[in-house]
Amino acid sequence: MKHDIKFADGRKSFTCGSGQHLLAGMVQSGSKSIPVGCRSGGCGVCKVEIVTGRYTTVKMSRAHVSVEEQVAGISLACRTFPESDLSLKVLGKIKNLTLGDV
Numbered sequence: 337m338k339h340d341i342k343f344a345d346g347r348k349s350f351t352c353g354s355g356q357h358l359l360a361g362m363v364q365s366g367s368k369s370i371p372v373g374c375r376s377g378g379c380g381v382c383k384v385e386i387v388t389g390r391y392t393t394v395k396m397s398r399a400h401v402s403v404e405e406q407v408a409g410i411s412l413a414c415r416t417f418p419e420s421d422l423s424l425k426v427l428g429k430i431k432n433l434t435l436g437d438v
């Protein structure tokens with residue numbers, strides 16, 4: 337089953353299957369609205385806030401999403417699976433690495 341994933345600020349939406357995480361659905365739809373990094377819950381760049389809708393999550397790094405944030409609807413798009421249409425806000429940002437970061 338496909339779900340409509342909309343952005344709370346009115347930007348473009350994309351569709352995502354029930355068994356697909358939000359980041360995979362976005363990439364498959366050709367959208368670039370959420371930053372893409374490791375795709376496995378480790379880097380935190382795909383952090384989002386789910387404003388409305390039902391979803392499930394799988395284990396994610398507490399370095400990027402605390403228990404309190406998760407309870408408040410904050411999640412990682414690569415660890416989040418929609419169970420209904422969703423509305424969300426993008427919180428994550430791509431970090432520009434410099435040699436000093438390596």
Ligand code: FES
Pocket residue numbers: 371372373374375376377378379380381382383412413414415
């Ligand atoms: S892409 Fe790295 S945590 Fe989602």
